Amino acid sequence: MSDERALRVAEAARSVGADWALLTSADAVCYATQHTGIIEWGVSPFAGGPSLAFVSADGSVVALLVNNIEEAGARRAGAGRVLTYVGLALGERSPVADRYRAAVRNALDELGVGGVVAVEAATLSAIVAEELAARGVTAVTIDTELDRVRSTKTAVEIERLRFAAEVVDAGQKAVLAAARPGRTELEIWADVRLAMEEVAGERVPVAGDLTSGVANTAAISGWPTGRVVQEGDPVLCDLGPRVNGYWGDSCNTLFIGGEPSAAFMKLYTTTQRSVEVILETLRPGIKAADFDRKVRSVFEDAGVNNPLHIGHGIGTGVHEWPRIVPDQDVTIQEGMVLMCEPGAYDPAVGGVRLEWMYLVTANGNEVLSGFPHTLR
């Protein structure tokens, strides 16, 4: 019996008339097979192309193609049938792309892939496309349908996302202790990252921001540098660790020492009010565009600048569909896990962002994040 996620991939494949799904993005491969690829240092020099997940349209076949370096991890993950190729070995000097191509061909043969095959547009490699074409396969894109089936989470996924939220909580708790005048952003970041990795029990890739000072926080996003945090600085800490294949996310905004200006507090209290609106408004049945408008209007009414999306889905991808933006004509459903990250940004004052993870429940929402938004 395949995992529910693989069955949903099969459903998406059927809905675009495909006999197979052949997935190439790391997040979709993880969704379909539970294999967590290595991403922290970019595309491996020992890969001839993306790792591949194959799912038959009836959901009965789930297979993964990875190089020998990722094989052990894939088997531990229980990633269905695991096929491999040699990415790194002492005696191998043929181009890795040639070995990859041969492995793709073998996989298509062994699994009997043919007919109509659903592929992901942005990450399909030319080698895979060529090998499909050589078999007379018709390729169709699955992106929109895959987004849809992934947007509501299975019970297993919600557990994974709860744990990712716990990891994030540890990071946000750590930043409150670590962000002191005289320390660099990088020093603070090291404490925060360690706090998350200790809860995760492993090294984790981290998306996000750690910025300090008026100009940097007003710039919305940025990575930590050697800048020394000073009294009177806002500090914006947006943490997105990937834990066992699932991303957590969150943002808190701190203020270091002394009293914030009235102008800064206007940004802050406006954003706090917008969070209250989220808590009151986010429920099944509301359209994303209407939800966006209700939250966004808090900023418009206050006359402060909020140029971003209000939110986005999260799962094996750090930004998933749906996006909470104007004119997004999708209905919010129970089981979606959404990041809501309202914020206010003023180059003369600084930036504020208050983000939590929200699970859409039968009657409203549950905040998965366990840390308070607090200035200090």
Add this chain to the structure above:
Amino acid sequence: MSDERALRVAEAARSVGADWALLTSADAVCYATQHTGIIEWGVSPFAGGPSLAFVSADGSVVALLVNNIEEAGARRAGAGRVLTYVGLALGERSPVADRYRAAVRNALDELGVGGVVAVEAATLSAIVAEELAARGVTAVTIDTELDRVRSTKTAVEIERLRFAAEVVDAGQKAVLAAARPGRTELEIWADVRLAMEEVAGERVPVAGDLTSGVANTAAISGWPTGRVVQEGDPVLCDLGPRVNGYWGDSCNTLFIGGEPSAAFMKLYTTTQRSVEVILETLRPGIKAADFDRKVRSVFEDAGVNNPLHIGHGIGTGVHEWPRIVPDQDVTIQEGMVLMCEPGAYDPAVGGVRLEWMYLVTANGNEVLSGFPHTLR
């Protein structure tokens, strides 16, 4: 006047009969354009395909296609002509792959790309391949020639690699202080990573290993976990940070408290002897296979197990050609920067690896690494 690296890409394109090179791997794009893409959290959900570098066969045109998120960084890098597409914006809801495809088409039109185009086999995206085919372009692979021109470093590259080596040195110095009984691998890793990031002045992606204990170090590679380091543990620390587009690399092996066993010291002193052989042997004119044999024979003569390559090139890629392996029929040249990482591994005893960065000079070699290999 194009940078020497772009001229070398043009040379590689000419040598495969191409009118243009169109590069798709992050490391080759960085080499050609000096644009350092974001890699720490995997393929961006806001990318419709890989960032692209275009270099004309006469080297006069160098252009880069990136999404709007990477645009500012690309312009700061002086990446030739910068073309962009919208990866993330409030009002964009068309599939990012569609926007990428349109941008690729526009770029090919604007730059007048046609005739024979040299591409990288492993990272070419199906969208780019399709758009090239639609123009009647003949695609040829450039991988082998690109490896060759990149294998000797320009003066600018050697400076970059020297700085990457300094960053690594700070990490190896930090591990000597940080690796104490009772601390977890993750705690040690946090100190090491911060030490490197402070010298780099920014967050850096890091490849490598931090393992402790007999079984884990004997396993050759592995990432830090919550394991508590104990008296009598070997600790293996392999650090590969990417600094401003160029990778550093290195490995040291420590021993925590007390006296190592005779069996461990046999692994260690054998590896030390192999480093002496590297220092004496690595020079222009020697064949990689002969160099590999001279170093590898130290282990064979001692009867200890060393199943890895002896080394590899480094630059914008963390593992570049040539590999130092048996039967590699390439002549070592002045200006190559090579990682040599001899080691000895025994499941009953532990693992030892002693790696430095070496610049091949006119008459021999210079160790770019500034840290000593030392057990404590």
